[in-house]
Amino acid sequence: MTDVSDPVLLVRGDREFLVEPGEEMGTDLGVLEVPVDVEPGDTIETHLGDEFRVRRLRGPDLFHHFERTGAPMVPRDVGLVIGETGVSRGDRVLDAGTGTGVLAASMARAGASVVTYEQNPDFAAVARENMALGGVSDDIEVRTGDVTDELEDLASSPDSFDVLTLDTADAPSIVARASDLLVDGGFVAVYSPFVESTREVVETAREVGLANVRTRETIQRELDVDDRGTRPSTAPVGHTGYLTLARNE
Structure with missing residues (x-):
């Protein structure tokens, strides 16, 4: 019911x-x-x-109905983050680069408790409205500000995070503190549309000793199926970005 x-x-x-x-x-x-x-x-x-x-309401509906403040993470990329990190009930997630809030809301719907940071106050206000619309306000705290300004306090907190998700230009500086933020075995997932920033994240993750560092380009092709035959569609955008994953061990 x-x-x-x-x-x-x-x-x-x-x-x-x-x-x-x-x-x-x-x-x-x-x-x-x-x-x-x-x-x-x-x-x-x-x-x-x-x-x-x-x-x-189902999780993928959030992508289509949340008010947008930029390009939201598409459902296939959300699925990769949740599938690769195993976000589930009882997990604590630290997220930076809230934007529209599709990823944060999807993780909350999977049962996680999420603290997410958005630097733009107007975007943060929209994200809070989206969380209410998505029925996950009780599970998400949208904080206005730069997470890098609070890394010391977050790292010294007795309550570590299970997963760290980042979609922000300063991701490398946050990845550098991943071991202080995460529980043993916790995951880092960094999304970026650019190769250059992805490379910097990978190099930082290796320098600080994170394990299983790997990057995947997220590509998906849709098929056109009609009376003439079946072929890959030429209309949708196949590439969306790069997802770097690592683990705190």
Whole structure:
């Protein structure tokens, strides 16, 4: 059963709206009044009689419905981070470069408790709104500021982190303190669209003695399937970035 505070998706054809129970929303098909006790599988009519189906919010939906303050991490890259680090219930995650917040929210939905840093105050405010919309506000603390200014306090805290995720230009300086921030066996995952910054992260990780340092380019091709035949699509962007992974041992 859906908690009455959880947002849901209202779907009709190619239209999707992420809404909260009790919300009223105007659409081109009329006004939608969402009941407080709305459940996935319900049908809601606009005041003009057009029906929307209620669907439960899933993790990949965050990418499409969060308000954007830049280019969010795409679902396949989020999946790689979660799959390679094993983020799960009970983990503590330190994240830097919140942006839209798709990665942080996805890790929280996997059961982790996340502290994430965003330097831009406006972006941080949007990220907090996104966390509320995604139903994960209780599991994520969005801090406004530069994480490098707080590394000493974070490193001296008795509560170490299980995973460190970075999508920020100053990632090497944070990777340099990874051993002080992470539990034994904890993971570092650094995402970057550029080869140059990726190389600096790899070199830093090796210099400080992190183990299993490796980098993967994230590439994915979609296929066009039609009556003529099947072939790789030429439309979508195949490359998104580079993901560097390492472990504290």
